[in-house]
Amino acid sequence: MKDRIDFRQVGTLLRKQLQERASAYKKGNFDVFGFLLRWFLVAVFLAVFIVFFGRFTDIYLSVKTAGVLQERTRLYELLSIVYTLILLFLVIGGISQINRRLFDADDIKLLMGMPVGARTIFVAKLISIYFGQLLVSAACVLSVNVTVAIHVPQDWIFYLMTAVFCFLLPLVSLAISALVAMPYHAVKQFLKNRFVLYFILITLLTGALFYVYSVVLGAVRDMLLGDSLRYFFNEQVMSFLQTVTKYLYPGVWIADFLLGQNLLVAGLGLLGVLVVCLVIALVVIRSLMRWVMQSRIAGDVNFIRRKSEIRQQKHPFLALMKKDFLLIFRTPSYTFSYFSVAVVMPLMVYFCMTIGSSIVTKLVGMNCNVEIAILLTFLFGALTNVFCATNISREGEMFLSEKAYPIDYKAVFFSKVLLCLFVTAVSQLISAVLLAATGYIVWWAALFIFLGGVLCSFAQICFATRYDFNHAKFSTEEDGEIKESGNTVSAVIVLGMAVSFLVGGSVLLLRLVFALRPVVGLDYLTYLIVGVVSMCAAGLAYYYLIRKLGKKYHEFSGGGQM
Amino acid sequence: MNLELLALVGWQIPVLAVLVAVIVLIVAFQGYLLFLLFKKPKKKAEKSDETPRELAVCCVAASSAEEPVEEPVEEPAPVEEPVEEPAPVEEPAPVEAPAPVEEPVEEPAPAEEPVEEPAPVEAPANETAEEILEEYGLESVEEITPEIAEEIMAVPTHHDEEAREVVCVEGLYKKYSKKADYAVADVNFRCYEGEIVGLLGHNGAGKSTTLKCLEGMLPFEKGNISIYGHDVIKEPIEAKANMGFVTDNHATFVKMTGMQYLSFMADVYKVPNEVRKERVEQLEEIFQLGDAINNLISSYSHGMRQKVCMMGSLMHMPKLWVLDEPMTGLDPRTMHAVQQFMREYANKGNCIIFSSHALITVARMCDRVVLLRTGHQLDDLNIKRLMTVDPNFDFEEYFLKHERQD
Numbered sequence: 001m002k003d004r005i006d007f008r009q010v011g012t013l014l015r016k017q018l019q020e021r022a023s024a025y026k027k028g029n030f031d032v033f034g035f036l037l038r039w040f041l042v043a044v045f046l047a048v049f050i051v052f053f054g055r056f057t058d059i060y061l062s063v064k065t066a067g068v069l070q071e072r073t074r075l076y077e078l079l080s081i082v083y084t085l086i087l088l089f090l091v092i093g094g095i096s097q098i099n100r101r102l103f104d105a106d107d108i109k110l111l112m113g114m115p116v117g118a119r120t121i122f123v124a125k126l127i128s129i130y131f132g133q134l135l136v137s138a139a140c141v142l143s144v145n146v147t148v149a150i151h152v153p154q155d156w157i158f159y160l161m162t163a164v165f166c167f168l169l170p171l172v173s174l175a176i177s178a179l180v181a182m183p184y185h186a187v188k189q190f191l192k193n194r195f196v197l198y199f200i201l202i203t204l205l206t207g208a209l210f211y212v213y214s215v216v217l218g219a220v221r222d223m224l225l226g227d228s229l230r231y232f233f234n235e236q237v238m239s240f241l242q243t244v245t246k247y248l249y250p251g252v253w254i255a256d257f258l259l260g261q262n263l264l265v266a267g268l269g270l271l272g273v274l275v276v277c278l279v280i281a282l283v284v285i286r287s288l289m290r291w292v293m294q295s296r297i298a299g300d301v302n303f304i305r306r307k308s309e310i311r312q313q314k315h316p317f318l319a320l321m322k323k324d325f326l327l328i329f330r331t332p333s334y335t336f337s338y339f340s341v342a343v344v345m346p347l348m349v350y351f352c353m354t355i356g357s358s359i360v361t362k363l364v365g366m367n368c369n370v371e372i373a374i375l376l377t378f379l380f381g382a383l384t385n386v387f388c389a390t391n392i393s394r395e396g397e398m399f400l401s402e403k404a405y406p407i408d409y410k411a412v413f414f415s416k417v418l419l420c421l422f423v424t425a426v427s428q429l430i431s432a433v434l435l436a437a438t439g440y441i442v443w444w445a446a447l448f449i450f451l452g453g454v455l456c457s458f459a460q461i462c463f464a465t466r467y468d469f470n471h472a473k474f475s476t477e478e479d480g481e482i483k484e485s486g487n488t489v490s491a492v493i494v495l496g497m498a499v500s501f502l503v504g505g506s507v508l509l510l511r512l513v514f515a516l517r518p519v520v521g522l523d524y525l526t527y528l529i530v531g532v533v534s535m536c537a538a539g540l541a542y543y544y545l546i547r548k549l550g551k552k553y554h555e556f557s558g559g560g561q562m
Numbered sequence: 563m564n565l566e567l568l569a570l571v572g573w574q575i576p577v578l579a580v581l582v583a584v585i586v587l588i589v590a591f592q593g594y595l596l597f598l599l600f601k602k603p604k605k606k607a608e609k610s611d612e613t614p615r616e617l618a619v620c621c622v623a624a625s626s627a628e629e630p631v632e633e634p635v636e637e638p639a640p641v642e643e644p645v646e647e648p649a650p651v652e653e654p655a656p657v658e659a660p661a662p663v664e665e666p667v668e669e670p671a672p673a674e675e676p677v678e679e680p681a682p683v684e685a686p687a688n689e690t691a692e693e694i695l696e697e698y699g700l701e702s703v704e705e706i707t708p709e710i711a712e713e714i715m716a717v718p719t720h721h722d723e724e725a726r727e728v729v730c731v732e733g734l735y736k737k738y739s740k741k742a743d744y745a746v747a748d749v750n751f752r753c754y755e756g757e758i759v760g761l762l763g764h765n766g767a768g769k770s771t772t773l774k775c776l777e778g779m780l781p782f783e784k785g786n787i788s789i790y791g792h793d794v795i796k797e798p799i800e801a802k803a804n805m806g807f808v809t810d811n812h813a814t815f816v817k818m819t820g821m822q823y824l825s826f827m828a829d830v831y832k833v834p835n836e837v838r839k840e841r842v843e844q845l846e847e848i849f850q851l852g853d854a855i856n857n858l859i860s861s862y863s864h865g866m867r868q869k870v871c872m873m874g875s876l877m878h879m880p881k882l883w884v885l886d887e888p889m890t891g892l893d894p895r896t897m898h899a900v901q902q903f904m905r906e907y908a909n910k911g912n913c914i915i916f917s918s919h920a921l922i923t924v925a926r927m928c929d930r931v932v933l934l935r936t937g938h939q940l941d942d943l944n945i946k947r948l949m950t951v952d953p954n955f956d957f958e959e960y961f962l963k964h965e966r967q968d
Contacts, residue, residue, distance in 0.1 A: 193858065307856050310838045311825045319829035323815055330817035330858070397813045404777040405830050406802040554795065555781045557738070 005119045013116070013124035016107075033490030046139065050147050053082075057151045065238050075152055076255050077245045079144075084251030086140045087173055093136060094170075094177025095184050097129045103185055126174070133170035141166050145258070157260040165254065172250060172270070175277030195330050202332075203340040207347055214351035221355050249273070316407050320415035327394065334394070338387040342423050345384050346431040349376045353440055368511045369440045370449075370523075374530055375504025377431055377453045382496030385424055385457055388464040389492040391416045396474040400558050409553040413465060413545065420461045421454070428453040448527055455534035456499060459541035464492045466545040469552070503533050694951045706952055708960050714951060715943040719757070719930055726790070728804075728882050728913040729753040729776065734785035736771055745771045746782070749939045751932045753915055755881070758908045760924040760945075761917040762961070763934035769917035770810050772934070773886050776915070777807045789882055803831070806880035810887045810917075812867045820855035820862070820870045824877055831878035838877075845873045848899050865891040872900070883907065885916040889923060901927055925949060925957035 061074045102108075102125050111121050145162040148154070191198040245252065250273050256266035314322070328334040356372045392399055402412060428450055436446035468488045507526045514522055695701070698710055706714070734749040746768040753759045761769040774780040776787055778794045778801065787794045792801035814823055821842075828838055846855070849869040854862065859870060868891045875883065883904075889897050904927060908914050918924050924931060925945055933941040948955055 307853070308819065308821045310821060310828065310842050313833070313835050313838070314825075314829045316830050316832065319826050323818070323826055326822070327815065327817050397811060398815060400779055401809055401813050403779045404802060404805070404807050406799045407830060408799060557780050 004117065005123050006117060009116055009120045010124045010127070013111075013121065014128060017124070017128045033487055033494060037490050037493065042139075046143055050143055053144065054147045054151060057148060061152065063238060065235065065242075071152065072259070075148070076259060076261075077241060079148070079255035079258055080245045080248045080251045081241075082144055082251075083254040084248045086137075086144065086169070087176070087251060089140065090133060090137060090170060090173035091177045091180060094129070094133060094174050095181045097132055098177055098181040099185055099188070101125050101129055102181075130170055130174055133174060134167065137169040137173070138166040141169060155260065158258050161258045161260075165257075168270075169254075172274055172277070175274055178282075179277055179280060191332070195335070198332055199329070199335050199339060202336050203343050206336070206340045206344045210344055210348055210351065214348075214355065217351070217355055221359055316405075317411050317415055320407070320411060321419045324416055324419050331394075334387070338384070338423065341387075342384050342427040345380050345427045346434050348380050349373075349431040350434050350438065352376050352380075353435060357440060364512055366511075368508060369435075370445050371504065371508040371511045371526060373432075373435050373441050373445070373449055374452070374526070375500065375508055377428060377449050378456055378500035378504050379497065380431070381424060381428055381453050381457050382460060382500045383493075384427060385420065385460045385464065385496060386489060386493050388416075388420045388461045389468055389489045391420070391461075391465045392468045392472045393474060393488070397558070399472070399474075400556070403553070403556070409550055410546075412553075413469075413549065417458075417461050417465055417545070420465075421458055424457040424461070425450075425454050428457065448530070452503075452530045452534040455538040456503070459534075459537035460492065460496050460499070462538075462541035462545040463495060464488070466549070467491060469556075472556075474558070499533075499537060503530055689947065689950060694947065706955065708963055711948055711955060711960055714948045715941075715945055717944055717947060719944045719946065725754040725756055725911075727752055727754055728757075728790060729915065730786070730788045731772070731776065732786045734772065734775060734782055734787065736768075736775055736780065736782040744783075744937050746775070746934075746937045749785075749932075749934070749937075751939070751942055753882075753913050753930075755911045755913055756908055757929045758904060758914045758916075758927055760928035760931045761915065761934060762921070762924055762931050763917075765919075766936070767934040768937040769934055770886050771937075773807075773884055773915070773917060774809075777805065777884055778802055779809075804880055805882045805884060806831075806875035806878065807884040808868075808871045808875050808886060808888055810890075812864070812871045812891070814859050814867055814871055814874070816860040817858065819858055820851055820873075823859060823870055823874055824855075827874035827877045831880075833878050841877055841879070842873075845876055848903050849873055849896060850899075863891075865893060865896070868892055869896065879912075881912050883912060883914045883916075885914070887918060888916050889918060889920055921958045921961050925955070 057078065060078055061071050062069070063074060064070075065073075102122075105125070108121065112118070141162060145158070149158065191201070250270055253266035253269040253273075256262040257270070328338055353369070353372060353376055356376065357369050360366075360368050360372060395402070432446040432450040432453075435441050435449075436443045441449070471488050473488075507529055510525060510529075511522070694714060698714065700706065700710070730752050732750055734746055735744055736746040737744045749768070749772055751759070761772060763769050771780065775782045776789075776794070778798050789801040790804050792804075794801045815826070818826065824842060824845075825838075828841075833841065849872060851866065851869055851873070854866060855870075859867060862870065868888075872885070872888065875885075888900065892900060901923065904914055904916075908929075926949070929944075929946040931941075931943045931945045932939060933943060945957070948957075
């Protein structure tokens with residue numbers, strides 16, 4: 001029988017996907033914290049983007065080449081570059097969506113056994129991905145175009161095209177992502193069971209991305225502190241940008257459309273890209289999907305490891321720690337969100353320190369490095385420790401099985417706490433050493449910050465572990481992997497950031513407030529606040545962790561489901 | 563300049579309004595789609611004209627939707643709560659008192675007057691088939707009716723004087739939530755060294771729940787469970803140290819290799835270095851995982867996971883081996899090897915408790931069978947005695963008849 005697309009079934013499948021999404025908003029499942037936090041972060045991001053992009057637009061449009069002000073040419077270049085970046089952003093999102101919803105989705109295996117055609121499943125999935133991308137595209141396009149229009153008045157074509165591109169851009173990006181999704185999936189499959197290689201690569205990539213981010217942040221700092229950015233766009237740079245812009249397809253065509261120029265060429269170009277990418281993507285993804293389905297039905301990659309023998313006896317506590325380590329290290333998403341972030345954390349602290357220190361020194365005219373170091377170490381430490389919010393849930397049903405082992409419940413919990421504390425302590429030690437070695441803070445201050453950071457991390461880990469235990473939700477995924485964060489993660493993020501800002505922010509504020517009126521012993525006040533708050537937090541969190549823990553552990557009979 | 567600015571702002575406001583309208587339109591469009599898609603199936607369900615293909619897809623939708631599951635899968639069918647809440651067992655019921663409970667729901671508190679009940683007589687040691695037949699006035703095995711079979715099995719099992727009590731479950735009551743009915747109500751049984759005891763019952767009878775309570779995985783409302791005299795609540799570590807268990811879902815740490823899992827289990831049960839290698843070789847001979855033992859468990863098939871779970875549970879050679887549906891997913895060769903191993907293991911003085919739906923396997927392997935129905939214990943049958951008389955007795959027919967009568 002020929003595999004035809006049944007649009008009634010497409011509708012049914014879309015309904016199923018919507019039901020799945022809607023279930024996340026049902027009472028009991030709805031993560032209010034996470035929801036509010038997500039939208040708050042999106043709003044903050046958009047606000048920051050609009051403000052900085054507006055400022056950048058002003059500066060860029062006023063750049064003269066050969067002594068002539070060419071606002072329209074600058075605008076064309078700006079739009080070409082920005083739309084290329086937006087497309088890149090959408091393509092990255094699209095690749096992840098295609099992999100998540102097409103190749104890694106658990107329901108496909110089930111659907112394959114039902115009288116639903118592969119093409120039907122394929123179309124339904126693509127439509128749902130398109131709708132997912134639509135909102136992101138609208139947010140990007142509107143933010144950019146509204147900002148541009150506020151700075152340079154535009155005609156009706158610009159606004160018409162804005163609306164058109166809200167709908168069209170996800171289609172273009174989806175077509176391109178579909179093409180890139182294939183090599184991405186192949187690389188992912190290759191790295192699947194090569195854990196060490198994956199860890200090294202993902203850590204390098206995270207580090208590199210953060211480096212780029214810090215460079216951008218540094219440029220922003222320069223922009224904030226003066227007009228140095230204006231001089232950055234000299235003749236040489238502008239000539240380079242003009243050359244590069246010529247080849248930024250399809251960003252150039254989008255800019256043409258928005259500015260109402262070269263409509264025929266731009267229209268044909270965009271249509272061509274769309275059709276070619278879509279056709280190639282449809283053909284290749286379909287065949288790839290079949291391969292993926294077959295490999296998924298056949299089971300996991302049978303990766304033969306070197307022959308090993310039973311190892312020497314270890315203390316049960318150490319065995320539990322090793323078990324937790326392997327679970328994290330051998331789950332790619334966990335490795336990234338914990339180990340890689342922990343490794344990169346010292347770099348993040350260092351980069352932010354260079355930027356923060358220079359900003360504060362220039363604005364206030366005094367050295368607040370210790371306070372900034374405290375804020376940054378605590379803040380990044382808190383963000384790294386968010387992973388501990390799944391200490392119990394990520395074990396799934398095995399956590400229940402562990403109850404049958406002849407092991408004290410304290411060993412079960414403290415093996416997790418100790419592993420996390422070890423990881424974060426190493427990360428914070430490197431941060432402190434790095435800051436001291438580069439001369440931002442003195443050695444004894446570094447030691448103090450390290451100890452305070454470890455205490456705060458201990459508090460956060462204890463809190464996260466107990467909170468997760470009280471609200472454990474086991475994954476229903478085949479491999480037990482948690483793919484969506486819940487209330488626990490949101491609560492731990494909020495608490496971690498609150499404590500970090502409370503401690504780091506208050507000492508920084510005190511330093512700034514007393515900048516003009518030197519107070520005797522102010523230096524000690526910083527250490528006193530950090531010491532007292534860290535110790536209190538650690539004590540309270542430890543008490544929260546162990547309070548009626550034995551009784552609760554005995555009564556535990558399984559978590560809810562994600 | 564100000565006028566220009568005003569003109570600019572004036573021009574931008576309607577444009578901004580249009581853009582906001584576009585966003586609202588997109589959101590409304592998605593909302594409408596959501597509404598339509600949710601609305602449609604209701605109408606269809608009322609009309610009942612959904613095609614089988616669509617129904618199939620809807621089934622997937624329903625199963626995939628993240629509905630909060632309040633109770634575990636093993637939750638049995640609702641059990642009628644005892645009219646009079648039975649008091650916790652004060653004095654344990656006699657071990658060899660398998661008096662069948664016809665109406666467990668209305669049964670008064672157990673062992674209220676144990677003194678007046680006549681002490682059940684154990685079956686003599688090493689009884690022969692002829693002796694048993696003679697006792698019931700039968701000439702051949704063909705004369706054994708289900709009623710006589712029940713009488714034969716009702717005689718308590720003989721235990722050697724040296725055989726120690728391994729497990730003691732007294733008046734076990736368990737419910738999964740306060741509002742729910744008892745998943746297990748008034749279950750009592752004891753197991754001794756050298757015995758294989760089967761837990762038998764339909765789906766949701768409470769087999770897995772009983773075993774999970776015994777393993778210390780689930781808390782229970784009333785009753786006592788002890789392993790070698792150690793209470794699983796008060797002395798959990800001592801009680802669990804003597805036990806190895808295999809759960810029904812074959813849950814393992816899938817990110818470990820088979821060998822790493824065995825090492826982990828050996829560490830947890832403090833297996834000394836000297837015996838580790840030998841144990842692995844011994845278990846490998848039975849379960850035949852081959853080179854796959856060096857692979858990640860996530861790459862294992864269902865049966866292979868079952869094997870590695872069993873191997874892990876035997877690393878410390880426990881005195882009590884508890885298995886929940888152990889034969890599920892095993893290939894015939896391994897199944898045979900496991901059955902043989904279980905018998906040999908019990909003969910060495912260890913105790914095995916397992917639940918199963920495979921009646922023939924249970925009949926062939928067990929010394930005793932504890933029969934459960936909707937959370938209540940119906941019988942404690944000396945099946946070994948019956949099998950001594952008639953190894954070909956159709957236990958499946960007997961069980962199904964028993965079920966129908968109930």
